[in-house]
Amino acid sequence: MRLLVIEDEDKMRSVLRRGLEAAGYVVDEAEDGQAGLARGLEGGHDAIVLDILLPDIDGFEVCRRLRRAEVWAPVLMLTALDAVNDRIAGLDAGADDYLVKPFALDELLSRLRALIRRGRPPRPSVLTCGPLRLDPATRAVMWDGETIELSRREFALLEFFLHRRNEVVQRTTILRHVWGERAHEQSNIVDAFVKNLRHKLDRHFDYPLIETVRGVGYLLRCPGEE
Ligand code: CA
Numbered sequence: 001m002r003l004l005v006i007e008d009e010d011k012m013r014s015v016l017r018r019g020l021e022a023a024g025y026v027v028d029e030a031e032d033g034q035a036g037l038a039r040g041l042e043g044g045h046d047a048i049v050l051d052i053l054l055p056d057i058d059g060f061e062v063c064r065r066l067r068r069a070e071v072w073a074p075v076l077m078l079t080a081l082d083a084v085n086d087r088i089a090g091l092d093a094g095a096d097d098y099l100v101k102p103f104a105l106d107e108l109l110s111r112l113r114a115l116i117r118r119g120r121p122p123r124p125s126v127l128t129c130g131p132l133r134l135d136p137a138t139r140a141v142m143w144d145g146e147t148i149e150l151s152r153r154e155f156a157l158l159e160f161f162l163h164r165r166n167e168v169v170q171r172t173t174i175l176r177h178v179w180g181e182r183a184h185e186q187s188n189i190v191d192a193f194v195k196n197l198r199h200k201l202d203r204h205f206d207y208p209l210i211e212t213v214r215g216v217g218y219l220l221r222c223p224g225e226e
Pocket of ligand 1: 054
């Protein structure tokens with residue numbers, strides 16, 4: 001069994017490598033997101049251990065890009081942040097399991113065994129809202145069969161709204177999930193992107209798809225699904 005470990009902290013990476021090799025795995029290592037992504041895209045791994053906080057592109061983005069490229073090796077995410085939001089964001093990005101640092105090596109090994117036994121995760125299901133379809137696996141957005149071109153961030157925003165459809169979501173929650181660690185920089189960025197999304201989507205619908213909830217955030221309404 002061959003594993004890929006993507007972790008920027010030298011000490012943690014070598015502890016992981018030694019522990020995993022002792023358990024009989026062949027281990028490839030990467031010390032940042034870009035290098036990890038490149039190794040992951042080569043394929044051939046039975047599972048990937050992926051740290052969330054990396055110096056360049058974060059673990060969520062690495063995972064998203066792997067899935068977009070149809071790399072379906074099970075992903076176990078590691079993080080120091082014991083937050084429900086990170087867990088949700090990790091799973092939304094296509095991770096299969098989640099482990100909070102510090103953890104015992106035995107716990108990591110048992111989670112990995114379970115993931116590898118379970119095998120390749122299923123292709124994520126297509127998200128819909130009326131005639132709107134978003135396919136996380138192919139990154140395609142269609143309205144009634146017609147392709148809608150979205151930027152990477154607009155896609156991530158729409159995907160997030162679809163996961164939370166018919167639910168009021170706060171701007172801060174959106175920032176954290178869609179923009180991640182750099183979110184604190186500009187909080188009005190959400191409004192700007194929602195405006196762009198509306199411009200691209202609302203002309204297709206006879207009702208506004210994304211509603212503003214004054215003082216709180218936004219609501220993507222899918223009639224008939226409440
Ligand atoms: Ca790290």
